[in-house]
């Protein structure tokens with residue numbers, strides 16, 4: 003695996019590894035076939051990092067996130083979260099998926115508070131936190147709105163608030179903005195960068211979008227087609243606070259995006 007330091011890293015991240023993945027292999031076997039989804043993947047994520055993972059469809063990105071979350075057990079290898087081996091679902095992390103998975107009959111605030119109910123959190127603390135997140139994500143005024151009354155971007159923000167309610171130190175995101183239109187996705191990217199800076203959460207985000215991977219990531223991991231291996235990690239060295247337009251024309255951004263496209267074998271990426 004190659005590692006490309008494109009410039010001095012601007013992000014202030016810790017050195018303690020929060021997530022440690024070592025020599026991970028995942029094989030899905032059935033009577034008819036065997037699929038090697040991940041092959042000898044090793045990755046270490048430090049406190050406060052925003053790691054984005056880009057790779058072709060089917061290369062095992064979702065599988066990797068699920069293994070880190072303890073939702074799927076790897077065939078081989080070792081996964082540690084806060085130094086503890088992961089052998090079962092990890093309740094202390096936050097997980098956000100491509101689809102917001104909101105309850106249609108519950109308003110925004112109550113959808114966010116579902117997390118508190120599932121965890122038996124202190125109600126008053128949870129409500130206070132929900133209100134802070136509603137403000138942080140620009141949902142003020144929509145507390146009682148039902149999911150069908152919200153735009154796709156707003157629904158995704160509600161899902162994000164729910165994933166952040168219990169103040170997880172680690173947030174895993176599986177293509178969370180993939181279903182949004184390009185403009186809403188840009189807005190969500192800008193908000194995600196701000197939320198990362200303001201909360202100090204360690205984030206791992208899987209995406210198909212090269213610009214999203216570079217704009218959001220303090221480090222970008224590029225995977226090969228299946229069986230998924232890490233082919234390169236890039237550290238473009240962009241500052242933590244990133245103006246969207248200026249960043250997209252920053253030479254550090256364009257160099258990193260070009261390199262990722264080369265690695266993915268793409269001459270053109272639509273988003």
Ligand SMILES: Nc1ncnc2c1ncn2[C@@H]1O[C@H](COP(=O)(O)OP(=O)(O)OP(=O)(O)O)[C@@H](O)[C@H]1O
Pocket residue numbers: 030031037038039057058059060061062063064065066228
């Ligand atoms: N539960 C499962 N049983 C059998 N095969 C599976 C299972 N989960 C994933 N796979 C296979 O493992 C491979 C990797 O799947 P995964 O969903 O992790 O890829 P991905 O990189 O996230 O794909 P995409 O970008 O299209 O979402 C695929 O070939 C998939 O068919």
